[in-house]
Amino acid sequence: MLTIQDVSKTYADGTEALTGIRLAIPPGEILALVGGSGCGKTTLLRLVAGLDTATAGTIRLDGAAITAPHPGVGLVFQEPRLLPWLTIAENVGFGLAHLPRAVRRERVAHVLARVGLSAHGTRWPRDLSGGQQQRVAIARAFVADPVVLLLDEPFSALDAVTREDLHRHLLALWAETRPTIVLVTHDVAEAVALADRAVVMRPHPGRIHDTVVVPRPRSGDSDVAFAATRSLRALLDASLGRITERAAVPA
Amino acid sequence: MSAGAAARILGFEADGKTREAGARARSRPHAGSRRADGRHAVRFVLGVLIPLGLVLGWELATRAGLTQGRLLPPPSRVLGTLLALAQSGDLRLHVQATLLRVALGFVAGAGLGILAGAVTGTVPLMRHLVDPGLQALRAVPSLAWVPLFILWLGILETPKVALIAVGVFFPVYIGVSGAIASVDRKLVEVGRIFRLSRWALARRILLPAVLPGTIVALRTGLGLGFLFVVAAELMGASEGLGYLLVEGQQFGKPDQILAAILAFATLGKLADALLVFLTRPLLRWQDVARDVL
Numbered sequence: 001m002l003t004i005q006d007v008s009k010t011y012a013d014g015t016e017a018l019t020g021i022r023l024a025i026p027p028g029e030i031l032a033l034v035g036g037s038g039c040g041k042t043t044l045l046r047l048v049a050g051l052d053t054a055t056a057g058t059i060r061l062d063g064a065a066i067t068a069p070h071p072g073v074g075l076v077f078q079e080p081r082l083l084p085w086l087t088i089a090e091n092v093g094f095g096l097a098h099l100p101r102a103v104r105r106e107r108v109a110h111v112l113a114r115v116g117l118s119a120h121g122t123r124w125p126r127d128l129s130g131g132q133q134q135r136v137a138i139a140r141a142f143v144a145d146p147v148v149l150l151l152d153e154p155f156s157a158l159d160a161v162t163r164e165d166l167h168r169h170l171l172a173l174w175a176e177t178r179p180t181i182v183l184v185t186h187d188v189a190e191a192v193a194l195a196d197r198a199v200v201m202r203p204h205p206g207r208i209h210d211t212v213v214v215p216r217p218r219s220g221d222s223d224v225a226f227a228a229t230r231s232l233r234a235l236l237d238a239s240l241g242r243i244t245e246r247a248a249v250p251a
Numbered sequence: 252m253s254a255g256a257a258a259r260i261l262g263f264e265a266d267g268k269t270r271e272a273g274a275r276a277r278s279r280p281h282a283g284s285r286r287a288d289g290r291h292a293v294r295f296v297l298g299v300l301i302p303l304g305l306v307l308g309w310e311l312a313t314r315a316g317l318t319q320g321r322l323l324p325p326p327s328r329v330l331g332t333l334l335a336l337a338q339s340g341d342l343r344l345h346v347q348a349t350l351l352r353v354a355l356g357f358v359a360g361a362g363l364g365i366l367a368g369a370v371t372g373t374v375p376l377m378r379h380l381v382d383p384g385l386q387a388l389r390a391v392p393s394l395a396w397v398p399l400f401i402l403w404l405g406i407l408e409t410p411k412v413a414l415i416a417v418g419v420f421f422p423v424y425i426g427v428s429g430a431i432a433s434v435d436r437k438l439v440e441v442g443r444i445f446r447l448s449r450w451a452l453a454r455r456i457l458l459p460a461v462l463p464g465t466i467v468a469l470r471t472g473l474g475l476g477f478l479f480v481v482a483a484e485l486m487g488a489s490e491g492l493g494y495l496l497v498e499g500q501q502f503g504k505p506d507q508i509l510a511a512i513l514a515f516a517t518l519g520k521l522a523d524a525l526l527v528f529l530t531r532p533l534l535r536w537q538d539v540a541r542d543v544l
């Protein structure tokens with residue numbers, strides 16, 4: 001269980017990025033964080049990853065407070081951040097240096113196959129497209145077998161078709177070990193396609209606006225997905241201070 | 252040396268098989284194809300076109316009697332002098348003396364420069380303690396040390412090597428500490444997410460990230476090493492290419508001076524090419540504009 005208890009973050013320059021964030025995320029849940037630009041989504045992920053420390057409140061994973069990067073928590077940044085001097089396979093295996101080489105190679109090969117990049121293991125990052133690089137970043141996080149995986153808008157730079165492809169890859173990887181996933185996204189359809197629950201945030205200061213539960217099973221064009229998409233969109237509009245026709249219609 | 256072998260000596264990543272396969276996959280389209288060879292040949296011809304033209308013009312001008320050639324001997328005479336020096340074995344002696352001084356000074360200066368740059372680049376306290384002083388010393392023209400070095404170290408080899416080492420030290424120090432200061436914080440965070448120890452972070456992220464900058468600094472340092480070996484040999488030596496220069500001046504032998512200059516140019520270029528050749532496998536991953544321009 002990942003619990004975020006009354007977490008606030010004020011940066012050194014006085015920016016109030018987050019206030020009073022409270023969330024409990026059960027194991028295996030896929031949670032989407034939705035919200036306009038600057039509402040503190042990246043800040044929240046960095047706190048959970050232990051890269052920054054909260055100004056107030058605590059973040060706990062199975063009871064233990066997270067104050068520094070934690071072996072069970074993986075993070076995929078908003079950009080791929082591959083190490084340019086390592087091949088694709090070496091990048092994926094970066095977090096496995098403690099394992100024997102044979103084991104490492106096998107796990108890297110497995111996860112590369114999962115993201116459809118088996119043929120690219122010996123290439124350099126510069127030779128890959130943006131979408132391929134992002135898949136490598138996802139593979140690098142998954143291969144370390146995290147309990148909690150944080151994804152910061154991993155698909156935002158991709159076209160719709162590639163994105164749906166990657167959704168499938170992500171769900172396939174998730175199904176293997178069922179880690180808790182916190183996924184930041186701007187895309188309502190993406191939140192509905194992947195998440196069990198979507199949390200809408202609002203800015204100045206960053207806080208939680210509301211939550212939408214997306215029941216399973218569902219497919220992209222089911223009534224459930226349609227209703228969830230509509231209410232999420234209305235909430236997102238409201239969180240940004242925009243009252244629209246959609247918001248006037250009860251979901 | 253393959254990229255994999257080189258990388259393993261430096262100890263970046265242990266996964267040698269994939270690395271070597273990667274290097275092979277990358278080098279194949281270059282080294283193997285005839286087009287790439289052709290491009291190298293064209294580039295070589297372009298590079299020697301202007302110097303060769305000048306040399307030829309000069310030779311023809313002398314032969315046509317446009318210049319007398321006493322103070323400005325034609326290339327054929329300079330080459331003849333160089334050949335004579337080579338045949339008598341004198342050239343080897345002088346080249347050896349000069350190269351030994353450059354090598355010792357370069358190793359000492361570059362080693363200290365890398366060490367100082369690495370320490371001040373990674374330990375803030377050391378940076379605040381040491382960097383201002385070194386920056387002030389850097390402002391002193393290196394030749395100003397010559398009298399002091401002679402007083403302290405005598406007139407034999409030590410002051411010469413010390414002068415060269417001083418000349419090499421500063422560009423290497425500045426280059427390395429600057430390269431460390433400009434390592435991308437985003438890549439360091441990747442290391443933090445995977446909970447690398449300080450040492451592992453230095454070895455697996457900082458070292459490869461500063462390698463390109465360090466190699467550029469070493470090349471600059473090597474160039475300055477050749478600059479300062481001349482200065483050192485001009486201040487009094489009984490052997491070395493710089494001695495040939497002095498002697499040529501004293502006995503009015505411009506062809507010998509030019510022969511020594513030619514030898515310097517060749518040695519400097521060869522040493523730089525060797526450095527580039529040895530370090531190229533380490534930088535194969537780079538995505539730089541040079542490849543497309």
Ligand SMILES: Nc1ncnc2c1ncn2[C@@H]1O[C@H](COP(=O)(O)OP(=O)(O)OP(=O)(O)O)[C@@H](O)[C@H]1O
Nearest residue numbers: 011012013015017036037038039040041042043044
């Ligand atoms: N290092 C920092 N120092 C000061 N302020 C910061 C820092 N990082 C972020 N902020 C501020 O905190 C707020 C939240 O930023 P954050 O990056 O978390 O937003 P976000 O929701 O991820 O936005 P986006 O969707 O555009 O990525 C913004 O107002 C931003 O300007």
Ligand SMILES: [Mg+2]
Nearest residue numbers: 041042043078
């Ligand atoms: Mg962000």
